[in-house]
Amino acid sequence: MLFIWFLLFSYLITTSTSLDSLAVGQSIRDGDTLVSASGIIEVGFFSPGNSTRRYLGIWYTNVSPLTVVWVANRNNPLDDKSGLLKLNEKGILVLLNATNNTIWSSNISSNEGNNPTAHLLDSGNFVVKNGQEINMDSVLWQSFDYPGDTWLSGMKVGWNLETGLERYVSSWKSIEDPAEGEYAFKMDLRGYPQVIKFKGHDIIMREGSWNGLSLVGNPAPSQSSLKFVSNEKEVYFEFELLDRPFFEVVTLTPSGAGKILFWSTQRSTRQVAFTSEEKDQCESYAFCGANSICNYDGNSPTCECLRGYVPKYPDQWNVAIWSDGCVPRNISNCKNSYADGFLKYTHLKLPDTSSSWFNRTMNLDECRKSCLKNCSCAAYANLDIRDGGSGCLLWFNTLVDSRKFPQWGQDLYVRVPASELDHAGHGNIKKRTIEITVGVILFGLVTCACIFIIKNPGIVRKLNSKPYKIKHRHEVADLPTFNLSVLSNATENFSTKNKLGEGGFGPVYKGILIDGQELAVKRLSKKSGQGLEEFKNEVALIAKLQHRNLVKLVGCCIDGEEKMLIYEYMANKSLDNFVFDETKKRLLDWHKRFNIISGIARGLSYLHHDSRLRVIHRDLKTSNILLDANLDPKISDFGLARLFLGDQVEANTNKVAGTYGYIPPEYATRGHFSMKSDVFSYGVIILEIVSGKKNREFSDAENSNNLLGHSWKLWTEERTMELLDEVIGKQFAPSEVMRCIQVGLLCVQQRPEDRPNMSSVILMLNGDKLLPNPKVPAFYIEKDVTYEENSAPSNHILGSVNELSITMLDAR
Numbered sequence: 001m002l003f004i005w006f007l008l009f010s011y012l013i014t015t016s017t018s019l020d021s022l023a024v025g026q027s028i029r030d031g032d033t034l035v036s037a038s039g040i041i042e043v044g045f046f047s048p049g050n051s052t053r054r055y056l057g058i059w060y061t062n063v064s065p066l067t068v069v070w071v072a073n074r075n076n077p078l079d080d081k082s083g084l085l086k087l088n089e090k091g092i093l094v095l096l097n098a099t100n101n102t103i104w105s106s107n108i109s110s111n112e113g114n115n116p117t118a119h120l121l122d123s124g125n126f127v128v129k130n131g132q133e134i135n136m137d138s139v140l141w142q143s144f145d146y147p148g149d150t151w152l153s154g155m156k157v158g159w160n161l162e163t164g165l166e167r168y169v170s171s172w173k174s175i176e177d178p179a180e181g182e183y184a185f186k187m188d189l190r191g192y193p194q195v196i197k198f199k200g201h202d203i204i205m206r207e208g209s210w211n212g213l214s215l216v217g218n219p220a221p222s223q224s225s226l227k228f229v230s231n232e233k234e235v236y237f238e239f240e241l242l243d244r245p246f247f248e249v250v251t252l253t254p255s256g257a258g259k260i261l262f263w264s265t266q267r268s269t270r271q272v273a274f275t276s277e278e279k280d281q282c283e284s285y286a287f288c289g290a291n292s293i294c295n296y297d298g299n300s301p302t303c304e305c306l307r308g309y310v311p312k313y314p315d316q317w318n319v320a321i322w323s324d325g326c327v328p329r330n331i332s333n334c335k336n337s338y339a340d341g342f343l344k345y346t347h348l349k350l351p352d353t354s355s356s357w358f359n360r361t362m363n364l365d366e367c368r369k370s371c372l373k374n375c376s377c378a379a380y381a382n383l384d385i386r387d388g389g390s391g392c393l394l395w396f397n398t399l400v401d402s403r404k405f406p407q408w409g410q411d412l413y414v415r416v417p418a419s420e421l422d423h424a425g426h427g428n429i430k431k432r433t434i435e436i437t438v439g440v441i442l443f444g445l446v447t448c449a450c451i452f453i454i455k456n457p458g459i460v461r462k463l464n465s466k467p468y469k470i471k472h473r474h475e476v477a478d479l480p481t482f483n484l485s486v487l488s489n490a491t492e493n494f495s496t497k498n499k500l501g502e503g504g505f506g507p508v509y510k511g512i513l514i515d516g517q518e519l520a521v522k523r524l525s526k527k528s529g530q531g532l533e534e535f536k537n538e539v540a541l542i543a544k545l546q547h548r549n550l551v552k553l554v555g556c557c558i559d560g561e562e563k564m565l566i567y568e569y570m571a572n573k574s575l576d577n578f579v580f581d582e583t584k585k586r587l588l589d590w591h592k593r594f595n596i597i598s599g600i601a602r603g604l605s606y607l608h609h610d611s612r613l614r615v616i617h618r619d620l621k622t623s624n625i626l627l628d629a630n631l632d633p634k635i636s637d638f639g640l641a642r643l644f645l646g647d648q649v650e651a652n653t654n655k656v657a658g659t660y661g662y663i664p665p666e667y668a669t670r671g672h673f674s675m676k677s678d679v680f681s682y683g684v685i686i687l688e689i690v691s692g693k694k695n696r697e698f699s700d701a702e703n704s705n706n707l708l709g710h711s712w713k714l715w716t717e718e719r720t721m722e723l724l725d726e727v728i729g730k731q732f733a734p735s736e737v738m739r740c741i742q743v744g745l746l747c748v749q750q751r752p753e754d755r756p757n758m759s760s761v762i763l764m765l766n767g768d769k770l771l772p773n774p775k776v777p778a779f780y781i782e783k784d785v786t787y788e789e790n791s792a793p794s795n796h797i798l799g800s801v802n803e804l805s806i807t808m809l810d811a812r
């Protein structure tokens, strides 16, 4: 509410004191600015860095540091503050210096000015048009036609084929000199259009062409706000800001790195979402020369000739000088080309399309045939990969700048002469891996990675949930009951080698039934204190909790003192195995992590609000989040606290069940629990997933903060983005990361009543609800908490105790 009031207030302030348009004869001097209608952007004079020279530029109001997105007189600075911008009667904007010389002017070919006005639009576009009303048809000139180093939402990068106008992004010479620098980001119209980064006239990096979902060099599958338009009149890319109140711009730095800058209207400090400098050598244009594939394993690149090709200079190739690439082993005379075959390569960045041909309607088979018809056709692929693929793209002569991606990427069908197809082994093409010190810093313009805003993470996935065929069981209270000897046999007498983990209420074993069905068997360690029937009924109730983000309870076993719960088996084990493991965490890109964060929220919201039982988990932690084959999250061990402690919704208990690092202060110190204590644990999990670090083990050298304290510190210092796990690279939506961190911080606030409920969390994560500013998190420093009785000794808690849950059922 306060925020809305503030917006309204600032709106009134800005509109009441500033102009957003210039009429003929009006002018602005150095010191004055023209502000857009809602006050978010302004045009005026500025000096970059320590320079004293003056430039006319456009920047975002109140965003610090100063974020200039466009410069008029970039190649021709003013030496002093005498600059004057005015609109003449022809509709031309002119920038004059003290002696009335024109320093810069907008360029209009026709003299159609008819009562022209100049407007600064909220989009950052400075337009001159006829008449007063904002109608883009009457535009005489617009700054969006002449991009500088910054790509804004709604700005086209590409070509107007009718007028021949090329719009491209070009770097500044230095941070103090906005003149056109060496680097540029352009669209190449040869063959199938593609986006390329140039240094001078050299291609440095290819973002590539559009495949219907993304650019081939940036293949993360996600709903993207990037748009590619190609028709007789225009060919261009643009991006849309889906995610207000966030702003994002892409800028090309003087050193050629792409940077995504973003900020929210709430907190107007600009942050860098990422720079593109951490890329690998395979990004570098034609690193492997022609007819080869670059493969980067995380440390070093390797080049491999395509099938049917051999290194041009084998001696050099063998010592990892790959730039000369590969040549056909056997020049096809093409007489018998119809006998040629094609070899399918998967997960590729498709080669340079500058020598290619395309057709949007052909299918893959027609594509193949038309490739066979032309002797110089070297490969084909689908043009558009949506809906199983459509369209045809053919490459002629050489195949340059192709690389392998670990996942995603596209299929490429490479032409291979019949004689080569017989060589099944192609044994003499030795793949050599040579370690190269990774020292080269590559610059790649990130362009659109930023804008993969995954609007709808909850894509319904088909879970491969085969119906359980349960044998050897009796039905008790609707729940399958397993025979102890069967389970014992299935788990090899509960041998330690089958042990999957240790939860708060006992160990879990992997079991394989005689028919091959895999199960997870939880052997409950303590008596529940309940009668047998009561226990069975309770288990049956819990078994009815079904949600795709909960692990399915498929049965139980009660035999004398033994009580066991049988769950579906999760092949990919628990989240902690991924997110804290230096190699496996790489498998969790941002899209997956966000999916996991949202999935847990949905599962927990179901437990708290939507199920009949109102279940509080009480031991939520990363090792209790299991991942199925699609890496979708499933909460496990839910309902156990209920099984053991009864169904209070909020209570004080002297029976603390939980895990250090995940339990909130009110629970740890006073035994007070509620749904908000689960919310706290969930907040810790979010921050752990985002950062890839354990709350329990985290400490930053200077402040001996835990992860919560560290996150809070970064948040208050407006360095929030630094929390993001560095292995994530560049494929993420900054606003989504910010949202997750903010939600995480909201969940770990000191006072339970300040924490949001899980229904609100879901809305916030989806961007459907404004996020309040978090207060200081519970600086729960574990060593300060004293536990009575036989609980873990306090000084061991930080760090040394394993991921064991503490169960203090018998305390007092």
Ligand SMILES: *[C@@H]1O[C@H](CO)[C@@H](O)[C@H](O)[C@H]1NC(C)=O
Binding pocket: 049, 050, 175, 176
């Ligand atoms: C600007 O001047 C300050 C102080 O002299 C200096 O520390 C800073 O590095 C300069 N910035 C640039 C971009 O040259």
Ligand SMILES: *[C@@H]1O[C@H](CO)[C@@H](O)[C@H](O)[C@H]1NC(C)=O
Binding pocket: 079, 097, 098, 099, 100, 101, 102
């Ligand atoms: C104005 O610009 C002209 C042409 O660039 C230049 O010759 C002149 O010295 C400038 N005047 C001032 C006061 O800078």
Ligand SMILES: *[C@@H]1O[C@H](CO)[C@@H](O)[C@H](O)[C@H]1NC(C)=O
Binding pocket: 098, 099, 100
């Ligand atoms: C520049 O133009 C303004 C108005 O057109 C005029 O008042 C002023 O004297 C001129 N200055 C010079 C140095 O010519």
Ligand SMILES: *[C@@H]1O[C@H](CO)[C@@H](O)[C@H](O)[C@H]1NC(C)=O
Binding pocket: 107, 108, 109
């Ligand atoms: C103005 O446009 C003409 C052709 O339309 C072009 O040759 C000239 O370079 C342009 N000038 C500027 C400053 O953009």
Ligand SMILES: *[C@@H]1O[C@H](CO)[C@@H](O)[C@H](O)[C@H]1NC(C)=O
Binding pocket: 329, 330, 419, 420
């Ligand atoms: C080259 O092609 C010819 C005929 O197409 C074939 O006889 C010969 O074996 C091939 N050579 C190699 C090295 O594959």
Ligand SMILES: *[C@@H]1O[C@H](CO)[C@@H](O)[C@H](O)[C@H]1NC(C)=O
Binding pocket: 359, 360, 361, 362, 366
């Ligand atoms: C594309 O292929 C379709 C089907 O083969 C054909 O009808 C159409 O004329 C082709 N278009 C172009 C531009 O070649």
Ligand SMILES: *[C@@H]1O[C@H](CO)[C@@H](O)[C@H](O)[C@H]1NC(C)=O
Binding pocket: 357, 373, 374, 375, 376, 377, 396
């Ligand atoms: C094969 O394709 C190339 C490139 O489009 C073209 O120049 C050549 O004429 C074609 N050859 C045949 C036989 O169609």
Ligand SMILES: *[C@@H]1O[C@H](CO)[C@@H](O)[C@H](O)[C@H]1NC(C)=O
Binding pocket: 483, 484, 485, 486
């Ligand atoms: C469990 O299975 C074994 C062997 O199949 C059988 O002898 C035993 O009676 C079963 N126990 C129960 C409780 O059904």
Ligand SMILES: *[C@@H]1O[C@H](CO)[C@@H](O)[C@H](O)[C@H]1NC(C)=O
Binding pocket: 485, 486, 489, 490, 514
């Ligand atoms: C135990 O497992 C073995 C094979 O692992 C199987 O032959 C045997 O029938 C099983 N016994 C029971 C009681 O399931």
Ligand SMILES: *[C@@H]1O[C@H](CO)[C@@H](O)[C@H](O)[C@H]1NC(C)=O
Binding pocket: 489, 492, 493
């Ligand atoms: C389990 O233990 C029983 C008796 O202790 C033994 O006979 C049986 O072979 C064991 N089974 C396995 C799979 O180890």
Ligand SMILES: *[C@@H]1O[C@H](CO)[C@@H](O)[C@H](O)[C@H]1NC(C)=O
Binding pocket: 609, 756, 757, 758, 759, 760
């Ligand atoms: C969650 O919190 C919001 C805002 O405080 C409230 O409007 C909503 O009713 C709560 N939902 C549930 C299910 O408690």
Ligand SMILES: CC(=O)N[C@H]1CO[C@H](CO)[C@@H](O)[C@@H]1O
Binding pocket: 571, 572, 587, 628, 629, 630, 631
């Ligand atoms: C990343 C990972 O380990 N994924 C595995 C999850 O489980 C499925 C099914 O076992 C495997 O196929 C995946 O490789």
